[in-house]
Amino acid sequence: MSAENGAGTAGHKTIVYNAGELAVGPEGSAGNDDLRVLTDGALVAVDGTVVSVGSSEEITRSYPPENADTVIDAAGNAVVPGFVDPHTHAVFAGDRSDEFEAKLEGTTYQELLADGGGILRTVRATGEASLEELVANLRTHLDVMLAHGTTTAEVKSGYGLDTDTECRLLEAISIVDDSHPVDLVATFLGAHAVPPETDADAYVEQVIDEQLPAVANQGIARFCDVFCEDGVFSVEQSRRVLEAGLEFGLTPKVHAEELSHLGGTKLAADLEAASADHLLYSTEDDIDALVAANTVPVLLPGTAFGLGESYADARGMLEAGAPVALATDFNPNCFGRSMTFTQTLACVGMGMTPAEALLGSTTNAAMALDLPGETGRLEPGASADFLVVDGPRYAHIAYQLDGNPVRTVCKDGRVVAEGGRRVDTDSDRFEAEGTR
Ligand SMILES: N=CN[C@@H](CCC(=O)O)C(=O)O
Numbered sequence: 001m002s003a004e005n006g007a008g009t010a011g012h013k014t015i016v017y018n019a020g021e022l023a024v025g026p027e028g029s030a031g032n033d034d035l036r037v038l039t040d041g042a043l044v045a046v047d048g049t050v051v052s053v054g055s056s057e058e059i060t061r062s063y064p065p066e067n068a069d070t071v072i073d074a075a076g077n078a079v080v081p082g083f084v085d086p087h088t089h090a091v092f093a094g095d096r097s098d099e100f101e102a103k104l105e106g107t108t109y110q111e112l113l114a115d116g117g118g119i120l121r122t123v124r125a126t127g128e129a130s131l132e133e134l135v136a137n138l139r140t141h142l143d144v145m146l147a148h149g150t151t152t153a154e155v156k157s158g159y160g161l162d163t164d165t166e167c168r169l170l171e172a173i174s175i176v177d178d179s180h181p182v183d184l185v186a187t188f189l190g191a192h193a194v195p196p197e198t199d200a201d202a203y204v205e206q207v208i209d210e211q212l213p214a215v216a217n218q219g220i221a222r223f224c225d226v227f228c229e230d231g232v233f234s235v236e237q238s239r240r241v242l243e244a245g246l247e248f249g250l251t252p253k254v255h256a257e258e259l260s261h262l263g264g265t266k267l268a269a270d271l272e273a274a275s276a277d278h279l280l281y282s283t284e285d286d287i288d289a290l291v292a293a294n295t296v297p298v299l300l301p302g303t304a305f306g307l308g309e310s311y312a313d314a315r316g317m318l319e320a321g322a323p324v325a326l327a328t329d330f331n332p333n334c335f336g337r338s339m340t341f342t343q344t345l346a347c348v349g350m351g352m353t354p355a356e357a358l359l360g361s362t363t364n365a366a367m368a369l370d371l372p373g374e375t376g377r378l379e380p381g382a383s384a385d386f387l388v389v390d391g392p393r394y395a396h397i398a399y400q401l402d403g404n405p406v407r408t409v410c411k412d413g414r415v416v417a418e419g420g421r422r423v424d425t426d427s428d429r430f431e432a433e434g435t436r
Pocket residue numbers: 089118119122227255258303329331332333334
């Protein structure tokens with residue numbers, strides 16, 4: 001279906017045509033605007049930037065496919081923007097699949113954590129891992145994310161809980177960002193759990209006095225996040241960390257109202273955080289505060305699904321005018337790397353429409369990461385990060401229950417994954433397997 005034909009002169013030209021539907025992005029600036037869809041659509045990009053979108057007829061007349069370097073005949077399948085996953089904990093070591101079994105038998109997430117399991121267990125395994133192992137693990141996870149359509153992802157530190165390991169995690173993120181097609185945004189999450197035999201207040205001081213200056217000096221993290229939760233960090237402790245992060249130029253994010261209602265959503269609004277994430281126990285009042293502060297609600301239906309909890313009130317948030325974003329929350333407690341499964345859960349579990357789920361996985365997710373306004377769209381000026389879906393309509397992303405509905409992934413106008421596998425951009429295999 002795709003071909004690299006080496007026809008280029010100046011600038012690498014990419015063309016995709018015969019898209020049953022081409023999802024361009026929201027009609028307006030973002031948020032809850034309707035999704036703009038072109039039928040029998042096409043797109044052309046030069047050097048990784050979209051220069052034109054329109055009907056296949058118009059585009060192939062102005063830009064003949066034989067003059068392009070990367071040619072994709074979508075053969076009637078839908079084409080959508082690459083997904084932005086705005087909340088992951090994808091850099092860690094160790095395995096917690098036995099905790100999945102324990103939870104099925106009734107042990108709660110909080111009980112595991114209080115017993116030194118959960119996050120603290122991953123912290124022990126991560127502390128023993130070398131930088132090379134962390135880099136290799138992260139690459140493996142990103143290959144899977146990419147093959148499921150994620151072209152930009154946030155990755156948090158948070159399994160270090162000491163200065164050296166937190167910085168090592170951020171370094172791993174930076175190394176992989178430089179050498180993997182998925183664009184990464186790094187978040188510092190030193191306040192992810194209280195280390196064993198440590199007083200929470202004393203640990204908060206350590207995060208502020210030791211970890212934050214080292215992280216700021218390293219210059220990799222853009223955001224500072226906190227797990228604001230009963231039995232983890234209080235609203236006041238969270239505020240101290242986030243305000244200190246702001247002084248170092250790190251924009252706040254908050255894990256809020258995941259397991260109980262504590263006040264993290266209002267804290268996020270008060271600090272004009274980029275996002276407040278989880279929100280399973282947020283109230284209408286909390287959501288109004290987020291909307292007024294332009295803080296993006298990031299919902300993680302995979303976590304609720306895995307924990308057997310009720311989902312966040314996505315419909316209430318959309319009705320309140322919030323630009324609901326979606327994320328995988330990929331971590332050892334929620335071992336899901338697929339933004340397509342996330343969209344299925346958003347639709348079936350939270351009553352979002354496939355269009356809302358797609359906007360939540362593209363433009364709204366980009367807003368949660370303060371990315372430039374064109375991110376997550378297929379309009380002139382945007383990066384040519386797009387997916388060919390296995391089906392004629394974009395609704396197939398959320399509709400298909402049996403695997404990976406993403407056929408082809410293009411990053412910056414080049415094919416980087418096909419048939420569920422990452423491929424080498426420089427390879428010539430598309431000439432052999434292509435349509436021409
Ligand atoms: N809640 C805090 N952090 C993760 C879970 C991390 C873990 O259990 O390892 C989350 O967002 O769900």
